[in-house]
Amino acid sequence: MSFNIGENVGPYRIIEQLGQGGMATVFKAYHASLDRYVALKVLHPAFREDQTFTSRFQREARVVARLEHPNIVPIYDYSEYESRPFLVMKYIEGDTLKARLNQGPLTSEEIERVVNSVGAALAYAHKQGILHRDVKPSNVMIAKDGTMYLADFGLARIADAGESTMSSDSIMGTPQYISPEQAMGVKDLDAGTDIYSFGVMLYEMVVGQVPFSADTPFSIIHDHIYTPLPLPTKVNPNVPEPVQRVLLKALAKNRLDRYTSTEELMTAFKQAWTEAGVPMEGTAIVMRSTSLKEKTDSKNQSAPADRPTSVEKNRATQRSPWMWVGIGVVILLCFVVVVFAVRKNRATPPPTPTVAATLIPVTQVLPSIPQPIEPNGNPTPVQNTSPELTVAIELAAKNPKDPDAHLALALALLDAKEVELAKEELAQAANLAGPNNKDFFLKAAEKFKVRGAWVPSAGMYLRLAQTYRKDNMPKEILNDFHEAVYKATEQKDMPLFVSFERIENADPPLSYIARGRHALFYGSLEDAKIQLANAEKEKPDMYEVALLKAEIEMKTGNQAEAKNILLSLSSDPKAPEWIRFMAENYLKTIQ
Numbered sequence: 001m002s003f004n005i006g007e008n009v010g011p012y013r014i015i016e017q018l019g020q021g022g023m024a025t026v027f028k029a030y031h032a033s034l035d036r037y038v039a040l041k042v043l044h045p046a047f048r049e050d051q052t053f054t055s056r057f058q059r060e061a062r063v064v065a066r067l068e069h070p071n072i073v074p075i076y077d078y079s080e081y082e083s084r085p086f087l088v089m090k091y092i093e094g095d096t097l098k099a100r101l102n103q104g105p106l107t108s109e110e111i112e113r114v115v116n117s118v119g120a121a122l123a124y125a126h127k128q129g130i131l132h133r134d135v136k137p138s139n140v141m142i143a144k145d146g147t148m149y150l151a152d153f154g155l156a157r158i159a160d161a162g163e164s165t166m167s168s169d170s171i172m173g174t175p176q177y178i179s180p181e182q183a184m185g186v187k188d189l190d191a192g193t194d195i196y197s198f199g200v201m202l203y204e205m206v207v208g209q210v211p212f213s214a215d216t217p218f219s220i221i222h223d224h225i226y227t228p229l230p231l232p233t234k235v236n237p238n239v240p241e242p243v244q245r246v247l248l249k250a251l252a253k254n255r256l257d258r259y260t261s262t263e264e265l266m267t268a269f270k271q272a273w274t275e276a277g278v279p280m281e282g283t284a285i286v287m288r289s290t291s292l293k294e295k296t297d298s299k300n301q302s303a304p305a306d307r308p309t310s311v312e313k314n315r316a317t318q319r320s321p322w323m324w325v326g327i328g329v330v331i332l333l334c335f336v337v338v339v340f341a342v343r344k345n346r347a348t349p350p351p352t353p354t355v356a357a358t359l360i361p362v363t364q365v366l367p368s369i370p371q372p373i374e375p376n377g378n379p380t381p382v383q384n385t386s387p388e389l390t391v392a393i394e395l396a397a398k399n400p401k402d403p404d405a406h407l408a409l410a411l412a413l414l415d416a417k418e419v420e421l422a423k424e425e426l427a428q429a430a431n432l433a434g435p436n437n438k439d440f441f442l443k444a445a446e447k448f449k450v451r452g453a454w455v456p457s458a459g460m461y462l463r464l465a466q467t468y469r470k471d472n473m474p475k476e477i478l479n480d481f482h483e484a485v486y487k488a489t490e491q492k493d494m495p496l497f498v499s500f501e502r503i504e505n506a507d508p509p510l511s512y513i514a515r516g517r518h519a520l521f522y523g524s525l526e527d528a529k530i531q532l533a534n535a536e537k538e539k540p541d542m543y544e545v546a547l548l549k550a551e552i553e554m555k556t557g558n559q560a561e562a563k564n565i566l567l568s569l570s571s572d573p574k575a576p577e578w579i580r581f582m583a584e585n586y587l588k589t590i591q
Contacts, residue, residue: 003042003081004526005017009040009081010079011031011032012031012040012088013029013030013032014029014040020515024041024042024043025041025527026040026041037093038076038089038090038091039089039091040087040088041086041087042084042085042086043086044523044524044527045084045523045526058085061075061078063153067124067125067130067153069120069121069124069125071117071118071121071124072121072125072149072150073090073092073141073151074089075088076088076089076090089151090149092141092143092149092151093144094142094144095142096137096140096141096142097114097137097138097141097142097148097201098136098138098140100137101204101205105208106205113146113148114148115266115270116266117140117147117148118140118148118201119198120266121149122194122198123261123262123266125150125194126194130153131190132150132194132197133182133189133194133197134152134174134197135197135198136174137204139152140201175224176200176210176212176213177197177200177201178197178220178221179192179196179197180196180225181193183224183225190255191261191262192255192256192258194262195250195255195258195261195262196251196255198265199247199251199265202246202269203247206232206236206239206247207232207235207236207239211229211251212224212227214427214431215423215426215459215463215497216423216424216427217496218424219424219427225253229248229251231244240273240275240277242271242272242273242276243272243273243276246268246272249268386412386416388412389412389413389415391412392405392408392411392412392413393409395408395409396408396425401432402432403430403432403433403437406425406432407429407443407444409425410423410444411448411451413425414448414453415451422453422456423459426444426448426456426459426460430444435467436467438464438467441460441463442460442464442477444460445461445464445480445484446480449480449483449484454484454490454491455488455491455497455498456497457484457488458481458484458485458487458488458494458498459497461477461481462485462498462503462506464477464481465477465481465506465507466502466505466506479576481507481510482507482510482576483578485514486513489514489521490521492522495518500515500518509535510544512532512534512535512538513531513532513535513548516528516529516535516548517548517551519531520548520551525552525556528548528552528555532545543569543572543579546565547565547582547583549565550565550566559590562586563587566583566584566590567583569583
């Protein structure tokens, strides 16, 4: 069970839920004896029996207890209540830096506060021999008075002892802000990893977006390791050149090429800011919203440094274009064969749902349709590439910048039951299509939908939803978007490819439903109920609210109540067809 609003947890009374992450939920609570509010960070029930996570919780308390700094959120206590571990932290009334960035560009004064506050907190932690390892805007709290705090040392490492708050480093950090060496699983990390992540934050603040972004964590991590940093001035010409130099050094792939300390980075950044004639107070850099991929591609095509010399042009004209096609085909074939071989020799245990067997996933109830995804959500290794897959590989090699060619390859990989490769290829196709290509996103979403591949389908519908304002999305597309997201929650890895945060930005009530249903299958019943309550409060007449409520009643064994809800849904002519169909099929399992 999770904590409930109004519940007394030892000396603390739960007031409200403040936030929820992948490992823990944070509540606001009142401590009567000291007459103050505190924040309780409670471990998710699903991880309570896992010593890895409980040890991480305990170590987080020990690590932060060593840190006394005005810009680091202090931890007051570590305790357990009815076998539920939780941390007691200072309650910060305010919002996160991520929320502030979502509202628009920072002023120079705000940038200065971030540099001074976060930089000072990191510098202090590093002097204590502690690395944060998850520096990002959502871990920076901004109090009502403007004071900034670095929070969540859940991934912290005691550098000198090599001790991590995880017994293994299976949870590495946040892909958009992760350092190359941390992404590669390097064990002997130093301050350079936090300097890189802090550099990504600085890049985001002055350029207007993170340097690397894609649909899947794998793609982002790959870019941090191998892809050259997009030049800030090419993404946003308003970035001063001296500031660009600082960002290039802070985000060097080789940590030996970065600044040696956070203080050195802070000093260099502020000097560059002043040198550029942009004082640290009173001036805001105007951000640009154009996508990184589109901007960097167009700039690179016109950059003089990218143009071939006359000798290179002559050599190129002497080569048959089919030679390049052949090379591309060979490379792609080798890539696919290698991945197939690796997957064939690597046994992956299927995910284990935590819900009772009485709750049957909809993919086992719906009528027979092509199912390239195995029931357990894992791809089946392919012994040989099919003729269709070979043709798709050749087409993508001949048309490397054609999103439709990469979409065809993604579908061929899916049909070959190489689900993960298909998702990666789809992400590549979507990036090539550009951020506002409605036709492509709709086509891709529908093609994956008819194959029952709900996670990639939901990802494409989400991209499509983001091209519309919230009030003008066609009803049919909105309905398909909701169906894909709802059914995608049956896959354990769904949040890795279709994040709840992105769903929330497009459709807040749907994000609660998605969190709740995913928790029902892979989390806890209590978390599912909390998310359902959030959705019901936001949009009580939403059909998905009733359907999820019925599924929760089935899980709790209240078949009579579930049956009443399902009968109502199945007989409602205004309900979407997929809702009625799911309700009818669930009724068959009850009757």
